[in-house]
Amino acid sequence: MTADLRFRDPKLAERLRSKIARLAQKKETIKICHVCGTHEWTITHYGLRELLPENVEVIAGPGCPVCIVPASEIDEAIELTLNGVTITCFGDVFRVPGSTRSLLDAKAEGADVKVVYSVSDAVRLAKKEPEKDYVFFAVGFETTAPSTAVEVLMNPPKNLSFLISHRLIPPAMKLLVEMEELNLNGFIAPGHVSTIIGLKPYEIFPSEYHMPTVVAGFEPLDVLFAVYMILKQISEGKARLENEYTRAVRWEGNVKAQRVMHRVFDVVDGRWRGLGSIESSKFILKEKYSIFDAHLKYDLKIEGGVDLRPGCRCHLVIIGKIKPTECPLFMKACTPRKPVGACMVSSEGTCRIWARSMSS
Amino acid sequence: MCLAIPAKVLRVKDGIAEVDFGRGVSREVNIMLVDVKVGDYVLVHAGYAIQVIDEKEAKETLRLWNKILEEELP
Numbered sequence A: 001m002t003a004d005l006r007f008r009d010p011k012l013a014e015r016l017r018s019k020i021a022r023l024a025q026k027k028e029t030i031k032i033c034h035v036c037g038t039h040e041w042t043i044t045h046y047g048l049r050e051l052l053p054e055n056v057e058v059i060a061g062p063g064c065p066v067c068i069v070p071a072s073e074i075d076e077a078i079e080l081t082l083n084g085v086t087i088t089c090f091g092d093v094f095r096v097p098g099s100t101r102s103l104l105d106a107k108a109e110g111a112d113v114k115v116v117y118s119v120s121d122a123v124r125l126a127k128k129e130p131e132k133d134y135v136f137f138a139v140g141f142e143t144t145a146p147s148t149a150v151e152v153l154m155n156p157p158k159n160l161s162f163l164i165s166h167r168l169i170p171p172a173m174k175l176l177v178e179m180e181e182l183n184l185n186g187f188i189a190p191g192h193v194s195t196i197i198g199l200k201p202y203e204i205f206p207s208e209y210h211m212p213t214v215v216a217g218f219e220p221l222d223v224l225f226a227v228y229m230i231l232k233q234i235s236e237g238k239a240r241l242e243n244e245y246t247r248a249v250r251w252e253g254n255v256k257a258q259r260v261m262h263r264v265f266d267v268v269d270g271r272w273r274g275l276g277s278i279e280s281s282k283f284i285l286k287e288k289y290s291i292f293d294a295h296l297k298y299d300l301k302i303e304g305g306v307d308l309r310p311g312c313r314c315h316l317v318i319i320g321k322i323k324p325t326e327c328p329l330f331m332k333a334c335t336p337r338k339p340v341g342a343c344m345v346s347s348e349g350t351c352r353i354w355a356r357s358m359s360s
Numbered sequence B: 001m002c003l004a005i006p007a008k009v010l011r012v013k014d015g016i017a018e019v020d021f022g023r024g025v026s027r028e029v030n031i032m033l034v035d036v037k038v039g040d041y042v043l044v045h046a047g048y049a050i051q052v053i054d055e056k057e058a059k060e061t062l063r064l065w066n067k068i069l070e071e072e073l074p
């Protein structure tokens, strides 16, 4: 059922394309922003941009949770390894550059860094070696944060603590919509984040900013339908919040996951790589769980950090202001093999996705 | 990293389920965040089931897509 090919039906796509073209006719440029690396993958992989009329542009916002981790937080993880701590992290963040190097570079120099598939793997490893200090580098948006929260609640082993880098998506969307120079006309909201948070957190976009907002799934037709629904709202002159991804996203979201997150985390302002501080956009552990907070356990505080290497335009790619091809380093000094910026490292980074589709 | 993959629940025990990703790939995932039973489809992200897929809604989406496309534009 889940791999139902009708979700990719080319005939449906063609009919949808002509509907979209008719709705976009005689309109000025329409700029739609999505905020999810997986949406960018669907759009690029299936060549959806080529299917859209010239005046309909879909841009990629800060939807790659690894790309927006500031260098200072990578530096903190590296600093921990220098104190003899074993860092466990997802594969995506392993190669992301800190101020001077990545966790991969640190590992090559002897640091103990282990890539895990899941936070529960980190728990298992820590239990196996109780004499060693373990830290789980918890990166990810609301899709990932509940799994970290579950493990914190499950009473993890004493030798495991958490370096929490989780970020929240709606505050970043608010930042984008308030950047007047971006001139956005609609949002495609991220499907998997929304399975957790539901629709309510997006209500402000249509109601306060008159921004059509559609939660969408990840099949090519899901994304085309979201574009169609946004154009329809624009034609009717009414901004609404709609759910295209009803098979996975309920209005209230995953209430169990929300409860777990609220029990474990407080929300504070957080820095995003290349974007500066965003209000109420970061999770930290509540005081009750401070014994699991790596910051406190190891008296860790690194400020500043070099987010952008010379020439890197990740800060502009991340907000969709420029395309990767407009960065002078793209596929020259910066390639998937030798990435310069975070957007070229992660499989969800816009530069990486564009690079991969060019070479395939 | 926000990728979540659909899988079918084969067995359930103590907050863990064995799920089938298709093509014979199965693995254990944590189901503490969802209420599932054998036979359900779940979305799996980083070793955790994060939501149950609604089969009725999936069919409804396809029906609606076809219907919208058949309608003439206003």
Ligand code: SF4
Pocket (backbone or CB within 6 Å): A311, A312, A313, A314, A315, A317, A324, A327, A328, A329, A330, A331, A334, A335, A339, A340, A341, A342, A343, A344, A345, A351
């Ligand atoms: S191509 Fe490389 S250097 Fe340029 S913005 Fe992307 S990641 Fe940064």
